[in-house]
Amino acid sequence: MSLNQxxxxxxxxxxxxxxxxxxxxxxxxDQELQINPVLEE
Incomplete structure (x- = not known):
């Protein structure tokens, strides 16, 4: 048995x-500002 994170x-x-x-x-x-209409610059 091994544990992976x-x-x-x-x-x-x-x-x-x-x-x-x-x-x-x-x-x-800049990319997120274009994609997400909720974000403002």
């Missing part, structure tokens, strides 16, 4: 955001 998708996304370079992070934010 699985990261939740939200946690994986959070880790990716924290590790992203500034330009990549800005691109991610």
């Amino acid at each position: 699985v990261l939740a998708p939200q946690l994986q996304q959070s880790l990716n955001l924290l590790q992203a370079p500034t330009l990549e992070l800005k691109a991610m934010v």
Whole structure:
């Protein structure tokens, strides 16, 4: 029997955001602003 740890998708996304370079992070934010009508700039 072995134990495996699985990261939740939200946690994986959070880790990716924290590790992203500034330009990549800005691109991610811009993309989310276009996709999600609830977000405002």
